[in-house]
Amino acid sequence: MPAETSHTPHHMSHTAPVEYTCPMHPEVVQHKPGSCPKCGMFLEPREVSADSRPDEHAGMDHSAMNHDDMAFMSMIDVTKDLPRSNDGLPMDWIDVPFGPFFPGLPSALLLILTLDGDTVAGARAQTLAENTALLPDSAAMDAEHFVERLAKLDPLAPLAYRLLARRAIENAAGVEIAPTTARGRIGALERERIASHLGWLALFAQQTGFDWLLQRATALQLHSQQANRQQMLALKPEIDRLKKRLQRTPLLKSRSVGLGQLLPDDKLRGPVARAAGITDDARSTDPAYIALGFKTSQRNTSDILARLQVHLDEISHSLVLIEAAGSIDTLPLPVVADASGDGEAVVETPRGSARLQLRLDQGRVISAQLDTPSTQHLSLINALTEQQALGDALLAVGSLDLSPWEIRQ
Amino acid sequence: MTSLLIILLLLAGAYLVAVLEAWIANGRLRFATPVLAGIAMLGRESIVPRQPDRIFFETAPVLLLISAILGAMVLPLTPDLITTDLATGALFINAALVYVLVALLMAGWGPDGAYAMIGGWRFLGQLIAYAMLIVMPITAVAMRAESLLTTQIVVSQAGLWNIVYQPLGFGLFFVAAMALAFLPPFDLATANSELASGVEAEYSGVRLAVFRLARLTLVMTLAAATVVFYLGGWQGPWLPPWAWSGLKILAVTAAMLLAGRLMPRIREADLMAWGWMLGIPLALLNIFLVGVLVLVWP
Amino acid sequence: MSSLQQYGLLLGITIGTVGFVLSLFALARTFGKARREPGKDVPATAGQLSRDPVWVRYHARYYGYALLFLAFDMEMAFMYPWAVVYKQVGLVALLDMGVFLAILFLGLLYGWSQGALRRQ
Amino acid sequence: MTTQAFFIGFFGLAAVWFGVVVFRTHSMMRSALALLFSQTALGAMFLGMQAEFLGVLQIMMMATEMSIMAIFMVMFMMDPGGLGEMEMTHQKRLSLVAGFVAFTGAAAVAVLFDWGPVVSVAPDAAQQTADLGLELLGRSMLIFETAGITILTAMIAATAVAILPIEAKTTTNEY
Known part of the structure; x- marks a missing residue:
């Protein structure tokens, strides 16, 4: 099998002359790298030496073989080193990229799946979003600038990160905030949560080809992004109708129940954790939230259906919180003249709790560490997709609600 | 002459399907959109991926179109408006539409791209799930008509349409026909979010236009087949026969297009399991029920 | 119309369809040709330039169904002529086909019990 | 009569041609589908011989069965894409001889056997x-x-x- 040679490492240590040959077509030899004119594969480097014609290709040459010794094409010989599927059949596996521009996944997320047929045998995921320069590592920056930068870190949840930066700075500077301000912030954060969760629904709908839901969720998401309190509260009947409709949708349950299951793990955050029965919610310890009658939504099955239900429950509950909060704050920039100190804050972003630690010196942020939910979730992808059918695997990855922008590698 | 008329009607029907599809998708009824989209597609570059199986790549869209058109040739719009009233018409339409599978396999394998190839093989699995649910209900229809002639099948429904006489068969056939036309929720082979359009992924420009035209024609053919086999064909009071055929075909098309929007795509494993563990036993039950019914109350 | 004429007509329609598609291609050609640019002809891979061929041994997980399907497909050959004369023959035909289908159904049940009807 | 002769001749040649392609190609997929179209052409020949049911059945069944054969070939054969340009023929001399003998035998039977009066009208x-x-x-x-x-x-x-x-x-x- 010529494919075996394609992964053989070649000795490249000394400076023997190198030529390039196709793993499939040994007769194709070039002096510089490129692709094979016959099949388009990358040419592999090879040292020029006396035995430059590899013997393993003789097995392909039927007409020249003596058939009596049965040396040709023994399936057992040829397939014995191939990876086995769980039904015992040795097959060729291919690496297929899904992303950075794939219709069913967030942009900038690169997911490379090793496919065995249309079953996922392994997965590698990384983000291609440019976000490494957003936090100051050496150069100090003033507090307002820092808040702006953090708000731009994740375009999918700007308010949550803005709030996170503000609270960490206020914590460092020892600023107390008024209860009305705290409630206004809750209003803003919950509005963003509703928009984000509707975005989750829209992605779910897109991944499953559920056009009606895609249109509804997208329209509601656009409505809710900049809505004031009255406009938000006016969405309630529509959201209730949407939930009722989803309960009656055929195939929805079979599409999501028992799929994408995750073991309860301390890497789980936010709705993914709450769908797994873990009470992990930064809001449940926040006195301002407790005063508004906050309660966590929880499911135990840890599958895609549970995540769907948690997202739907939280949309409704966030509306209740917005109603109780009484206002939606605009989150103006902080004024911390020349305070110094260490600060820490945890905010329950729509994707789970994000934690920021920073050091403030004379009103300037001199160091900061950020921990985001998507960073944790990225490492779950392999366990989530292994041995799943392709559609199920992609849906499970989508149900994690990864934001490539907040992933810190 | 008749055949030319029917082909023109078929193309007009495919056009209406496109209008209907856009209407259902975005709520705007615009008759010019498909023409403009078609011209735009002709004007776009038609790229051939590197090192493909060129014969497969070029043949697939044409074969899909031929398959859809030939399938429609045995379906009567009125007692006289039929191209070839083949004596084995009900079997012939199956034979023609099986080449939808062959076309999609070619389209999947041809371009040497991962998304397309997986889409093609997925459709073979889909065929294994739906094929029996096409042929077994048609058998039951033929039992009542005592003939494989499609005109005879329509005539046999003069007293009572088959949708009432064998509702189980109708349900199975309708669902299977949607699966044959890879309409949502059975669009496993062309799933946009799972395979970036799957078998259609590598087609662009005029080749994609042919592919889309073939798909629309296929929907038309299957709607017409549903009407002929289950909805009494051209029969109906007051209106002339061609009007009844047209109205029924459009209604079935709309139902097929609408259903897919209201539910998520089916999982391949579920499709196979339900097709075999539920669909085939039900189809056999349908044959048995119709068998008894035909003997006691023809 | 004799049946041979009908087949001839169907063949003619097939050829006509090919001609129609070719004329569409010619029409598109008058708008202009595709320009050759590097990277353009790489099969769709979501933004990555994957260069390896994918024509490999593909693991179809439905092979259990496929094996049973071959048998069921065969059986349909008998169903159509049977259906045509069913009413004429009556009860005998019902019993006959009942036995035949029962035999086939046994095969289905066996496959089912052994796990052929699932994703392998 | 001419239509009939045309049908049988044209599709007969097509069937033989596709049959040859089965072994002339390197790709398993092409090989499988060439066999499919060879069988389809045979079905069309049946149509020409006025065995309509048999012909249509052949055209229908072979499409699914050969497609399923294709997936099994792609699953279990080495290098299904034919990128290694594998030779599909084995034992060339023996198969040449066997093919020649079979062809001569069939031709001899066709020519020498007394087929009796031709049935002019099929039902x-x-x-x-x-x-x-x-x-x-x-x-x-x-x-x-x-x-x-x-x-x-x-x-x-x-x-x-x-x-x-x-x-x-x-x-x-x-x-």
Whole structure:
């Protein structure tokens, strides 16, 4: 099998002359790298030496073989080193990229799946979003600038990160905030949560080809992004109708129940954790939230259906919180003249709790560490997709609600 | 002459399907959109991926179109408006539409791209799930008509349409026909979010236009087949026969297009399991029920 | 119309369809040709330039169904002529086909019990 | 008569051509689909011979069966894409001789055998189908039911050979 040679490492240590040959077509030899004119594969480097014609290709040459010794094409010989599927059949596996521009996944997320047929045998995921320069590592920056930068870190949840930066700075500077301000912030954060969760629904709908839901969720998401309190509260009947409709949708349950299951793990955050029965919610310890009658939504099955239900429950509950909060704050920039100190804050972003630690010196942020939910979730992808059918695997990855922008590698 | 008329009607029907599809998708009824989209597609570059199986790549869209058109040739719009009233018409339409599978396999394998190839093989699995649910209900229809002639099948429904006489068969056939036309929720082979359009992924420009035209024609053919086999064909009071055929075909098309929007795509494993563990036993039950019914109350 | 004429007509329609598609291609050609640019002809891979061929041994997980399907497909050959004369023959035909289908159904049940009807 | 001759001649040549392609190509997929179209052409020949039911059945069944053969070839044959340009023929001399002998034999039978008077008028296609049905339910009923048993045997054999039983699978599975 010529494919075996394609992964053989070649000795490249000394400076023997190198030529390039196709793993499939040994007769194709070039002096510089490129692709094979016959099949388009990358040419592999090879040292020029006396035995430059590899013997393993003789097995392909039927007409020249003596058939009596049965040396040709023994399936057992040829397939014995191939990876086995769980039904015992040795097959060729291919690496297929899904992303950075794939219709069913967030942009900038690169997911490379090793496919065995249309079953996922392994997965590698990384983000291609440019976000490494957003936090100051050496150069100090003033507090307002820092808040702006953090708000731009994740375009999918700007308010949550803005709030996170503000609270960490206020914590460092020892600023107390008024209860009305705290409630206004809750209003803003919950509005963003509703928009984000509707975005989750829209992605779910897109991944499953559920056009009606895609249109509804997208329209509601656009409505809710900049809505004031009255406009938000006016969405309630529509959201209730949407939930009722989803309960009656055929195939929805079979599409999501028992799929994408995750073991309860301390890497789980936010709705993914709450769908797994873990009470992990930064809001449940926040006195301002407790005063508004906050309660966590929880499911135990840890599958895609549970995540769907948690997202739907939280949309409704966030509306209740917005109603109780009484206002939606605009989150103006902080004024911390020349305070110094260490600060820490945890905010329950729509994707789970994000934690920021920073050091403030004379009103300037001199160091900061950020921990985001998507960073944790990225490492779950392999366990989530292994041995799943392709559609199920992609849906499970989508149900994690990864934001490539907040992933810190 | 008749055949030319029917082909023109078929193309007009495919056009209406496109209008209907856009209407259902975005709520705007615009008759010019498909023409403009078609011209735009002709004007776009038609790229051939590197090192493909060129014969497969070029043949697939044409074969899909031929398959859809030939399938429609045995379906009567009125007692006289039929191209070839083949004596084995009900079997012939199956034979023609099986080449939808062959076309999609070619389209999947041809371009040497991962998304397309997986889409093609997925459709073979889909065929294994739906094929029996096409042929077994048609058998039951033929039992009542005592003939494989499609005109005879329509005539046999003069007293009572088959949708009432064998509702189980109708349900199975309708669902299977949607699966044959890879309409949502059975669009496993062309799933946009799972395979970036799957078998259609590598087609662009005029080749994609042919592919889309073939798909629309296929929907038309299957709607017409549903009407002929289950909805009494051209029969109906007051209106002339061609009007009844047209109205029924459009209604079935709309139902097929609408259903897919209201539910998520089916999982391949579920499709196979339900097709075999539920669909085939039900189809056999349908044959048995119709068998008894035909003997006691023809 | 004799049946041979009908087949001839169907063949003619097939050829006509090919001609129609070719004329569409010619029409598109008058708008202009595709320009050759590097990277353009790489099969769709979501933004990555994957260069390896994918024509490999593909693991179809439905092979259990496929094996049973071959048998069921065969059986349909008998169903159509049977259906045509069913009413004429009556009860005998019902019993006959009942036995035949029962035999086939046994095969289905066996496959089912052994796990052929699932994703392998 | 000319239509008939044209049909049989044209599709006969097509069938032979596709049959040759089966072995002339390197790709398993092309090979499988060439066989499919060879069989389709045979079906069209049946149509030309006024055996409509048989022809349409052939055209229909071969498409699914050969497609399923294609997936099994792609699953189990080396290098299904033919990128290694594998030779598809084996034992060339023997097969040449065997092919020549078979062809001469068939041609000799066709030419030398006394076929008797040619039946000028075949019953029409609808009648043929009905006759076939009556034959199945009458004289050939036993053959028909035996075919059922044969298919059952094939199903059981295929399942037993190819399917890993449920118990064995659950023990090898980790999840």
